[in-house]
Amino acid sequence: EEQLVESGGGLVQPGWSLRLSCATSGISFTNYWMAWVRQTPGKGLEWVATIDVDGREKFYLDSVKGRFTVSRDNAKNSLFLQMNSVRVDDTAVYYCAREAHSSFDYWGQGSLVTVSS
Amino acid sequence: EILMTQSPATLSVSPGQRATLSCRASQSISNKLAWYQQKPGQAPRLLISGASTRATGIPARFSGSGSGTEFTLTISSLQSEDFGVYYCQQYKNWPPMYTFGQGTTLEIK
Numbered sequence: 001e002e003q004l005v006e007s008g009g010g011l012v013q014p015g016w017s018l019r020l021s022c023a024t025s026g027i028s029f030t031n032y033w034m035a036w037v038r039q040t041p042g043k044g045l046e047w048v049a050t051i052d053v054d055g056r057e058k059f060y061l062d063s064v065k066g067r068f069t070v071s072r073d074n075a076k077n078s079l080f081l082q083m084n085s086v087r088v089d090d091t092a093v094y095y096c097a098r099e100a101h102s103s104f105d106y107w108g109q110g111s112l113v114t115v116s117s
Numbered sequence: 118e119i120l121m122t123q124s125p126a127t128l129s130v131s132p133g134q135r136a137t138l139s140c141r142a143s144q145s146i147s148n149k150l151a152w153y154q155q156k157p158g159q160a161p162r163l164l165i166s167g168a169s170t171r172a173t174g175i176p177a178r179f180s181g182s183g184s185g186t187e188f189t190l191t192i193s194s195l196q197s198e199d200f201g202v203y204y205c206q207q208y209k210n211w212p213p214m215y216t217f218g219q220g221t222t223l224e225i226k
Contacts, residue, residue, distance in 0.1 A: 035215075045161065045204055047215040059213045095160055102208035102215065103151035105172060107160035 002026040002106055004096050009111030015085055020111055022079040022096030027106050029077040033099040036070060036081050038092035039110070046092070049081065050099060064090075086115045119143055119207050123218035131226040136192040138221045140205035145185045149209040152181055152190045155220075156201040164203075165190065192223075200225045 004027070008020040020036070036048040049070040050059045058070050069082040079096050094111050097104035120143040130136045140150065148168035153161035163172040165181035168188060178193045192199055205218040 044219050045206070045217040047213070047217070050213045050215075061214075101166060102149065102213065103163055103166040103206065104153075104161070105163045105166075107162070109160055 004098070004106055004108035006094065006096055006108045006111035009094065009113045011114045011116065012086055013117050014087055014115055016115075018083045018086060018113060020081040020083065020094055020096075020113070022081075022108055024077045024079070024096075024098075024106075027098060029098070030074045034070075034072060034079045035097050035099050035104060036079075037095045037097050037104065037107075038090075039095065040092045043092075048094070051079070083113070086113070088115050091115045118214065119146060119210065119216055121205055121207055121216055121218035123203075123205055123221045125221060126219075127222045127224065129224045129226045130192075130195050132197055133194050136195050136199070136223060138190040138203050138223070140183075140188040140190070140218050142186045142188075142207055146207045146209035148184050149207055150181075150183070150188050151206045151208065152179075153204045153206065154199075154201050155204065161204060195223075195225065197225055199223060 003025045005023045012018050035050045038048050039045050048061050051070045055072050067085045071080045091114050096108045098106040122141045124139045150168045152165040155161040164175050169181045180191045182189050202220045202222050204220050208215050
């Protein structure tokens, strides 16, 4: 069974840090680019970051550049998102997703991040 | 940034009828378009990529068409399980700067 399971979400104060993890199983991980996509009621779905197969190339939404860092551990079939200096408008459900030719063919169930004082 | 605009915002269709959802890009994206279905409390599910190629396991009643700036998702004979929110996504940009439409809510009449 294909599974992507996010963890690490929660309530944090503005300016704090948070690290999201995504453990995958049952899917090919090491040969695929991976991504983080977030969703809010107000802004809908929003792509956040993408990482290539070996972690050398990383791409980010402009509003998170310099604050978020995507990484992966191919030995553990896992994806990560380090979120620093979080802001209220980073509040969202964060999904990890596998990229297949730039569309997203597998998604996790999502992890809620709430940024509030 | 390429803006994606979906219409209508909400669509009510009776079972067995055809549903047609539209997506417009603010500039040409060739066929670099995907469609997703999302049900409450669930992650999005890929339906169509490359504007017209069904993803694995997606029923044949779902079809996608279009290129350039105008795209359509058609559900030929609506089933009760097809309710949900449908999103389009473009992936033309390089380096990646993927954007989604705001969604069309499909209600079963």
